[in-house]
Amino acid sequence: MRGRPSREDRSMPRSIRTLIVEDNEDDALLVVRALRQGGFEPVWQRVDTLEDMVGALEKEPWDAIISDYSMPHFSGPDALRVLQDREIDLPFLVVSGTIGEDTAVGMMKAGAHDYILKVNLKRLAPALERELVDVEVRRKRRLAEQKVLHLNRVLRAIRGVNQLITKETDRARLLDSSCKRLVExxxxxxxxxxxxxxxxxxxxxxxxxxxxxxxxxxxPLTTSQPPRCFVQALERCGAAVLNAGSPVCGGCPLFEAHAERTTLCTRLEYAGQVHGVIGVCLPQHIPPDDEERSLFEEVAGDIAFALHGIQIEAERERSEVMLRAIFDSASDGILLADAQTQHFVAGNNSICRMLGYSPEEIKNLAVSDIHPPESIDYVQSQFDRQARGEITLAADLPIRRKDGSVFEADVSSAPLELEGRPCLLGIFRDITERKERETELARLAAAVEHAGEAIVITNTQGVIEYVNPAFERITGFAPGEVVGQNPRIQRSGEQDEAFYERFWGTLSSGETWSGRMVNKKKNGALYQEEMTVSPVRDAQGHTTHYVAVKRDITDQLMLTRRLNQSQKMEAIGALASGIAHDFNNVLAAIIGYSELASNELPEDSPLRRDLGRVLTAAGRARDLVRQILTFSRQTEEERQSVRLQVIVKEALNLLRASLPSTIEIRETIDKDCRPVLADPTQMHQVLMNL
Known part of the structure; x- marks a missing residue:
């Protein structure tokens, strides 16, 4: 059975958890009363069998064991062996009423701390007080011994980790071996x-x-989530201490494996860089004091230092590989030369292809071996200036290949030191293609400058950036007057806003616009131009500019209109010729029959007078037909002596017949005008065109 203190007793500071091994309940109560009288307030439990005692010890901790010596089913020596087998250091007092002196001495030798006769229980409390002090002294001594042993083991682990750091360059093996050394x-x-x-x-x-x-x-290594204590340690400096049963440990497999142990966690940090977190579980009863934390942080610092070194070495190796890859894959040729001897130390693949030498052959060459003899003095002077840092670029240097052919290159340089020797790094860029492109661009620029068509280049907002000389010749605007302006300064008003919206819509969609437009010159005169505007795209296909090629077609349109008019007149002449021939046949019949009829009539006959008027009108019609035939005549040029007065009169008679009656033609013809040598038909055509 168990005894429980009253509400008043629970406030007393001398509480002690006491396991009483006694088969008699009354004797157990006597022991409890003696303890209370001695200033203790026991929380106690009575057991009288081996099984009950083992169960009580496993269930909860105790401060003291008070045992009877002899019991029907158990004994004091048995109880002492149970305690010793479990290596539990508690005050073990024997209380008995029938124990002899030899028996008591035997129990003391076996490990009991004191024996008290039941008739003298007033000795129980002082004896227990004394043994509690002795137990505490022994506990502290054991803890100190354990601490020293533990620290020695930690120091051995640190030495083992430091030995790993000096020779291990693989990060995974370093970390794995370090964890093993810490626990081995x-x-x-x-x-x-x-x-x-x-x-x-x-x-x-x-x-x-x-x-x-x-x-x-x-x-935890098979899960994606780190222990929560690690997450907390990552966010703070110094070692974090988690005592057994901390709420942070809930559900953590490390806590499940090492329950009732203290955990230390800290960042692996060096030179301001946090590489990770290390955590360890301390042996039981090892307090995480300052010395413990200091050693742990030392281990963490050593591992962080090693990680930093491995990282730096890995970065150095990556840099070397990357630089070598850049060196070998660079499109420009690269040569490294000794600044004093001017002999080459190394060259990349591009310079080998450029010069036609192998990498081994390059190392046997000097600066003078890759330039024409006539250029050596100039090249060496440029080399010396680059080595002194006076210049970084030597332009247009002649370079001689292994086969003797020569090309030009720009050589950029950078002085550097290699293994204590001054060196010069030269980057060779073959400018043969650039020279060809420059020549081609020069030809293109000359073509644009001398083109007969006006060429205008604008940005995507329509601001003029360039005009060629033909633009100034056609419009009168000088380049300085239009560059930076919008082409709208030439608007004539002949095109409406809808026209310009369609124009810019076509260009904005990336298409080319072609058409005609009426624009205004600087002097205000209007002119017509035929224009093609195309977008200019960069390498990504984005439109960056627009280029317009424009041709003044004003004169061409005028000539076209004249040609069309001439063709119309020719067509009219052809039509008139056909009509005149048919009409001439009709007039021939009229004139012939009128003359026959007139000859049959007497002179004074009224019909003869009427027929005379018919013949006069027919004669006029015949003259008109003759003039039409003259206008439409299509014969080879035949020059002859011609009186222009007659041709003018014929042309005027033809025009009067074709013009409205509201138009009056007045003529002033010099009768004394001399004849000229000309084709009558062409002269008649000239007068009609006028």
Whole structure:
């Protein structure tokens, strides 16, 4: 049975958890009363069998064991052996009423701390007080011994880790071996390291455990979530201490494996860079004092230093590989030369292809070997100036290949030191294609400058950036007057806004616009031009400019209109010729029959007078037909003596017949005008065109 203190008693400071091994309830109560009288307030439990005592010890901790010597089913010596088998150091007092002196001495030798007769229980409290002090002294001594042993093991682990740091260059092996060294010496029960990945999150890297809980300890390595204590340690400086049962440990496999142990966590940090977090489980009863934390932080610092070194070495190796790759894959030729001897130390693949030498042959060459003899003095002077840092670019240097052919190159340089020797790094760029492009561009620029058509270049907002001389010749605007302006300064008003909206819509869609437009010159005169406007695109296909090629077609349109008019007149003449021939046949019949009829009539006959008028009108019609035939005549040029007065009169008679009656033609013809040598038909055509 168990005794419980009253509400008043629970406030007393001398509480003691006492396991009483006694088969008699009354004797147990006597022991409790003696303890209370001695200033203790026991929280007690009575047992009288081996099974009950083992169960009580496993269920909860106790401060003292008070045992009877002899019981029907159990005994004091048995109870003492149970305590010793479990290596539990508690005050063990024997209280008996029938124990002899030899028996008492035997119990003391066996490990009991004192024996008290039941008739003298007033000695119980002082004896217990004394033994509690002795137990505390022994506990502290054991803890100190354990601490020293633990620190020695930790120091051995640190030495082992430091030995790894000096020789291990592989990060994974370093971390794995470090965790194993930390637990192999029994300095720590378990160790785990998580590293910070590229996203800034913790990822498991290595882990080791000392005893049979390895499977549970390794479980976090198979999960994506780091222990919560690691996350907290990542956010703070110094070692974080998590005592057994901390809320942070809930659900953590490390806690499940090492329950009732203290955990230390800290960042792996060096030179301001956090590489990850390391965590260890301390052996039981090892306090995480300042010395413990200091040693742990030293281990973490050593590992962080090693990680930093491995990272620097890896970065150096990557840099070397990258620089070598850049060196060998550079499109420009690269040569490294000794600044004093001017002999080449190394060359990349491009310079080998450029010169026609192998890498081994390059190393046997000097500056003078890759230039024509007549250029050596100039080249060496440029080399010396580059080596002194006076210039960085030597332009248009002649370079001689292995086969003797020569090309030009721009050589950029950078002085540097290699293994204590001054060197010069030269970058060779073959400018043969550039020279050809420059020549081609010069020809193109000359063509644009001398083109007969006006050429205008604008940006995408329509601001003029360039006009060629033909533009000034056609419009009268000088380049300085239009560059920076919008082409709208030439608007004539002949095109409406809808026309310009269609114009810019076509260009904005990336298409070419072609058509005609009436624009205005600087002097205000209007002119017509035929124009093609095309977008100019960059390498990505984006429109950067517009180029317009424009041709003044005003004179061409005028000539076209004249040609059309001439063709119309020719067509009219052809039509008139056909009509005149048919009409002439009709007039021939009229004139012939009128003359026959007139000859049959007497002179004084009224009909004869009428027929005379018919013949006069027919004669006029015949003259008119003759004039039409003259206008439409299509014969070979035949020059002859011609009186222009007659041709003018014929033309005027023809025009009077074709013009409205509201138009009056007045003529002033010099009768004394001399004849000229000309084709009558062509002269008649000239007068009609006028």
């Amino acid at each position: 010496t029994s300095g720590y029960l378990a160790a785990r390291i998580d590293l910070v990945d590229a996203s800034g999150q913790l990822a498991p890297a290595a882990q080791a455990a000392l005893f049979a809980c390895t499977d549970a300890s390794a479980r």
